[in-house]
């Protein structure tokens with residue numbers, strides 16, 4: 001560990017029970033580098049913190065920080081933000097996984113770019129990209145889901161795994177990367193025009209019907 005340079009981290013404080021906070025560590029596609037690890041280990045050791053928890057969004061939560069220590073811990077770990085930057089759940093993909101048929105990590109990066117460029121939206125957007133139909137990137141239950149097939153990308157829209165559980169509507173199949181991304185921009189435009197404030201895409205589709213979405217995307 002001596003030759004590893006500690007990297008500062010971007011964190012979002014999250015209020016917990018009993019006057020404690022968690023710090024949500026912003027990661028890109030779940031990558032936790034040795035430099036980040038060193039910073040976290042040093043902070044955990046210095047402040048006697050014992051819980052580092054992986055989130056479903058491929059981030060990390062450093063738990064159990066007393067309210068009166070929060071500023072000190074934040075200063076030691078890096079920079080604090082009010083809202084963690086959005087991420088895309090991505091699976092390991094073709095680069096590492098023997099089942100992968102499409103580049104989920106590369107596609108995840110491009111998808112995140114278009115999601116960021118085309119906002120704001122009525123409510124949050126969670127996305128998932130999987131390199132094959134096994135769908136480890138939670139593509140079926142994300143607002144935007146991409147599933148790699150040997151012939152291109154399947155695109156799902158409006159999935160959800162929270163209060164309104166549903167599988168996304170399949171809006172495209174066997175598409176090239178560019179075709180899939182263009183279709184997603186069109187679907188996001190539909191959401192911007194028709195979604196109500198704080199209504200997830202799944203709720204909008206339940207209210208308007210799948211046909212209205214599919215008709216608009218023809």
Ligand code: SF4
Nearest residue numbers: 091097100131132136
């Ligand atoms: S979705 Fe497919 S390619 Fe991605 S990690 Fe799972 S099995 Fe591998």
